[in-house]
Amino acid sequence: MKRNASRKTGLLTAGLAVYLLLVLWGSTGWFPKSWQQVPSRMPIYQYSPPSREHPLGVFFQQDLLITFVRSTQASFVAGTIALLPFLALGTLLGIASGLPAGFAQALANRTIDVLNAFPRFVVLLLYTGLFAANLYHMLMLYGLISAPKLAELLRGRIDQLRREDFIDSCVALGLPWWVIVRRHILWHHSRHLILAQTFAMFAMAIFMEASLSYLNLGTREHYQSWGLMLNYATSVSGLSLFRFPLSAQFNLPAALPALGLLSVTLLLVSLSRYWEQQDRLKMGRMF
Amino acid sequence: MDLMVEGVSIALQRGEELAYPARRISFTVKPGEFLGLVGESGSGKSLTMLALLGLESCSPGVVEGRVRYRSEQGQLYPLEGLSHYVRWHGGLPRKRTAAWQRTVYRRMKPLLGRRIAIILQDAHKTLNPFLRIEDQLLEMVARQGRADAEKAGWWGRWRQRRSIHQQLRQEALRLLKALHFRDPERVLRAYPHQLSGGMAQRVSLALALASRPEFIILDEPTTGLDVTLQAALVDLIRQLKQERRLSGIIVSHDLMFVGKVTERMAIMFSGELWEIGPTHNVIHPDFPWKHPYTSYLLSFARQKRRGSAGPAFQNVLWQRPKQGCPLRKSCPVYLHQLDMEQRRQCDSADPSPVPVFPEHYIRCWQYAWEEQKHAAGY
Amino acid sequence: MQPVIEVQNLSKNFTIRYREDWRVYTYSKQAVRNVSFSVFPGEILAIVGESGSGKTTLGKMMVNLVRPSSGQILLNGQPVQRLSQRRFQPLRHLIQMVFQNPYASLNPMMTVREHLEEALRLADVTDPHAIEQEIQQLTQLVKLSPQVLTEYPDQLSGGECRRVNLARILARRPRILILDEPVASLDFAIKQIIVDLLLELHQKLGLTYIWISHDLEIVQAVAHRILVMFDGEILEEIPRDGSRRDGCGHPYTEILFTAAHRLHTWEQEDFSTLGAVLPQPTAGTTMASRERGCRFRSFCQRYRTIGRPKLCRETPPRFKTVSQNHLVRCHFPWIENPEVTPK
Numbered sequence A: 001m002k003r004n005a006s007r008k009t010g011l012l013t014a015g016l017a018v019y020l021l022l023v024l025w026g027s028t029g030w031f032p033k034s035w036q037q038v039p040s041r042m043p044i045y046q047y048s049p050p051s052r053e054h055p056l057g058v059f060f061q062q063d064l065l066i067t068f069v070r071s072t073q074a075s076f077v078a079g080t081i082a083l084l085p086f087l088a089l090g091t092l093l094g095i096a097s098g099l100p101a102g103f104a105q106a107l108a109n110r111t112i113d114v115l116n117a118f119p120r121f122v123v124l125l126l127y128t129g130l131f132a133a134n135l136y137h138m139l140m141l142y143g144l145i146s147a148p149k150l151a152e153l154l155r156g157r158i159d160q161l162r163r164e165d166f167i168d169s170c171v172a173l174g175l176p177w178w179v180i181v182r183r184h185i186l187w188h189h190s191r192h193l194i195l196a197q198t199f200a201m202f203a204m205a206i207f208m209e210a211s212l213s214y215l216n217l218g219t220r221e222h223y224q225s226w227g228l229m230l231n232y233a234t235s236v237s238g239l240s241l242f243r244f245p246l247s248a249q250f251n252l253p254a255a256l257p258a259l260g261l262l263s264v265t266l267l268l269v270s271l272s273r274y275w276e277q278q279d280r281l282k283m284g285r286m287f
Numbered sequence B: 001m002d003l004m005v006e007g008v009s010i011a012l013q014r015g016e017e018l019a020y021p022a023r024r025i026s027f028t029v030k031p032g033e034f035l036g037l038v039g040e041s042g043s044g045k046s047l048t049m050l051a052l053l054g055l056e057s058c059s060p061g062v063v064e065g066r067v068r069y070r071s072e073q074g075q076l077y078p079l080e081g082l083s084h085y086v087r088w089h090g091g092l093p094r095k096r097t098a099a100w101q102r103t104v105y106r107r108m109k110p111l112l113g114r115r116i117a118i119i120l121q122d123a124h125k126t127l128n129p130f131l132r133i134e135d136q137l138l139e140m141v142a143r144q145g146r147a148d149a150e151k152a153g154w155w156g157r158w159r160q161r162r163s164i165h166q167q168l169r170q171e172a173l174r175l176l177k178a179l180h181f182r183d184p185e186r187v188l189r190a191y192p193h194q195l196s197g198g199m200a201q202r203v204s205l206a207l208a209l210a211s212r213p214e215f216i217i218l219d220e221p222t223t224g225l226d227v228t229l230q231a232a233l234v235d236l237i238r239q240l241k242q243e244r245r246l247s248g249i250i251v252s253h254d255l256m257f258v259g260k261v262t263e264r265m266a267i268m269f270s271g272e273l274w275e276i277g278p279t280h281n282v283i284h285p286d287f288p289w290k291h292p293y294t295s296y297l298l299s300f301a302r303q304k305r306r307g308s309a310g311p312a313f314q315n316v317l318w319q320r321p322k323q324g325c326p327l328r329k330s331c332p333v334y335l336h337q338l339d340m341e342q343r344r345q346c347d348s349a350d351p352s353p354v355p356v357f358p359e360h361y362i363r364c365w366q367y368a369w370e371e372q373k374h375a376a377g378y
Numbered sequence C: 001m002q003p004v005i006e007v008q009n010l011s012k013n014f015t016i017r018y019r020e021d022w023r024v025y026t027y028s029k030q031a032v033r034n035v036s037f038s039v040f041p042g043e044i045l046a047i048v049g050e051s052g053s054g055k056t057t058l059g060k061m062m063v064n065l066v067r068p069s070s071g072q073i074l075l076n077g078q079p080v081q082r083l084s085q086r087r088f089q090p091l092r093h094l095i096q097m098v099f100q101n102p103y104a105s106l107n108p109m110m111t112v113r114e115h116l117e118e119a120l121r122l123a124d125v126t127d128p129h130a131i132e133q134e135i136q137q138l139t140q141l142v143k144l145s146p147q148v149l150t151e152y153p154d155q156l157s158g159g160e161c162r163r164v165n166l167a168r169i170l171a172r173r174p175r176i177l178i179l180d181e182p183v184a185s186l187d188f189a190i191k192q193i194i195v196d197l198l199l200e201l202h203q204k205l206g207l208t209y210i211w212i213s214h215d216l217e218i219v220q221a222v223a224h225r226i227l228v229m230f231d232g233e234i235l236e237e238i239p240r241d242g243s244r245r246d247g248c249g250h251p252y253t254e255i256l257f258t259a260a261h262r263l264h265t266w267e268q269e270d271f272s273t274l275g276a277v278l279p280q281p282t283a284g285t286t287m288a289s290r291e292r293g294c295r296f297r298s299f300c301q302r303y304r305t306i307g308r309p310k311l312c313r314e315t316p317p318r319f320k321t322v323s324q325n326h327l328v329r330c331h332f333p334w335i336e337n338p339e340v341t342p343k
């Protein structure tokens, strides 16, 4: 039992460490000189296989490893950027809609309804169409309009907890209401929920970023991302990721983002599972 | 109707290993009779009851012995959770929770909520906080008349929906009145959090009685009730016993209350039964044969308030001695009345039940010796 | 002596709304009716009464969890019934309440230590070292073993859970405690221990208790004064010593004493005779229709035996002082045939 748990944590920390290292590396922007020097005579639409100077080969006149590291960092940035407005607005709306009936509660509820009624992707497309917007702005907008998901879950939780005696006893003890909401309701009874939503949002943001880049939407300069990598990779004729029967020609530029996405998702899933397990252990309800 | 429990042991998952909080429990409950299960808190009373019904979640439950329930029609239901499995395979199933739960649940399914009703200790937890009392109670009341409703067909039921609903409501109101609610209409319309502690207790009682069970298990029914309602409950149970030949088990620490409604009483401590017999004998202060622990309990009840009744018995539920009588470390008889020879006997072996009266068994070496003397012709 | 709490004509109406056939109906229930009493410093005031008679509601109104419909609550002479939660905050260190259900009043996801720390931080103990010391002191005060501190509420036994609740509340150093059924659902031995602990705290810290209970025996042993409640009204105020020695009492109190006495005998008592004594509404009458006269009369044995006098039917009874400090709300407070005399 115990060993099992530690092995899971070991894998988890290793995965997290690798991901964060890649992100850090990408944000420092330092790469060996030899990687950055690309033979300029190479045709654009050709993938040159790995060599001593370029560990993963060269593609689109760039070292593939550099591209990969940069796009990993981009995925992290995209996730975080979408996450912050999502969490802020979601919690705010959730708490407001859990209040006793009144103006604030009605306002929050209607906001949730309105946000729910818009098709999200279409809103993003409209936004680019209208403002020719930056990719980061679009991700932020995406976080904002997904907020009702979190808010609705929180509302249910608060509705359920408001009838509990321990909330009454906290009020009688003299705790101010924001402490009760923050500590007793949000932290102790909704943290799994918020965590799960956080992960879902992170993953969705990466997906969003990849799809938007694939569609070539949003303006950016010197930008690398998994979506772009895929976009370029598919534009190379004669190479595809899954060819049947498997041939020797393997599309590394497409495989890398696929792998990256897969590993990030797995990482998030196992992280949430680990938390869940920790909490259950804490409550003494392992079985 | 009647429940037969023979030599049951109960296992619980405690961290890595299994623990056996209740052992060698045997009793029978006859039709129209109530059994009182009395003991201090922490002696494993509620746990035993829950495990007998397979409700102790995520733990193996009954792993030894037989539990059988005979319904009104004379049908026998074997309930023994896993002891069947253990007998066959010589051990517990490898796969944990899911398999255990499934086995036990399959056996309990036809009984719980139809023939057997159980009232748990915490009334507010048994009620669904998001439904009105009406919705919860009518559903249970509707269970008893299922057969007629089936015959009417869906079209008939749809046409008569109003009158059916009215009938159910009347039935529910009658039930609530029997439990001495002043304004049953308002109670039906209330949500559980709008009821006081004692009212919630009575509502959960009503829920259990609504499906007209044959057998009922009450876990600490008197906690939230004031004295007049306790007296009323005594009356109600007696009436149900006479009218419907209802039988059941009352788990409580209130000796006096249990003494008023039960025919037989079992004294439990540290997960074992020490005495079982007719209630009158067990609780009457002048009855000569008593287990030391029973006398200890009785002295508490007799003293009513001030002062303590001698040193407390030590609960050995989780650390029992390897051999000998598990209670001897704190038993006043062992400590002050027995001579060396007799003590050695207590140290060496666990006492087995000795009949001291028809249907009255005590597990104590004192009476075993008397029995031996008797048999030898003294 | 100046009373610490003075309650004047306090009432509470609860309304329950429900919808049927597209119309909205309301039920209104007066949980507390026109209650007045005062509590003096250092006193143990007991409130007994039947289930659903508004004892808990009364206690919750005093700690500002339920807003009274009308009436006044004076805490140290200051009216508090209309204060918002924020305005009431400075008074919270004065008056605290222990709730009826000990498990439900603790957060199931927090350890005992976290509960205590939270309460201590409210009492302006912020230094971690001081918090540690205070926790030590509190656990000693309520005789809690230190290993309990790391446990979660559902791992505690009934007695421990009560102590944790007490410790959490004592961290705020209150002067007045409202104890809502502090010993219900505990078994005999632990009940005794908790009662002793409460009395010891009362002595040591000079607290004032409002002890809500339905256990007449314990209440008689500990309380200085007993208020008897029935359907939201106070029917009788019994002083500790001369309790009923004057041969007077309210019929409802008599019922309570009879039932308690009969429940606590060895004999297989026959309760069918008690059935008449139990508060059962006679057919067709409900409490709500009783606007004139004594509201208790449909349950009143005495009313029937003395031939349904007009006085009971027409005029609601006022409190009568039958002996020193003994008030009874009844026109005929004399006990005819005392079956039991307590003590």
Ligand SMILES: Nc1ncnc2c1ncn2[C@@H]1O[C@H](COP(=O)(O)OP(=O)(O)OP(=O)(O)O)[C@@H](O)[C@H]1O
Pocket: B193, B194, B195, B196, B197, B198, B199, B224, C014, C015, C016, C029, C031, C049, C050, C051, C052, C053, C054, C055, C056, C057, C058, C100, C214
């Ligand atoms: N939030 C609420 N909404 C509506 N009615 C309520 C509410 N809280 C309590 N009541 C009603 O008020 C009455 C008094 O309830 P209260 O909890 O004060 O009783 P109690 O004296 O504490 O009884 P017990 O001894 O059973 O705990 C009950 O009839 C109850 O149904």
Ligand code: SF4
Pocket: C251, C294, C295, C296, C297, C300, C302, C303, C312, C317, C329, C330, C331, C332
């Ligand atoms: S006033 Fe009359 S009806 Fe009311 S309690 Fe007294 S005797 Fe009974």
Ligand SMILES: [Mg+2]
Pocket: B196, B197, B198, C055, C056, C057, C100, C180
């Ligand atoms: Mg109450």
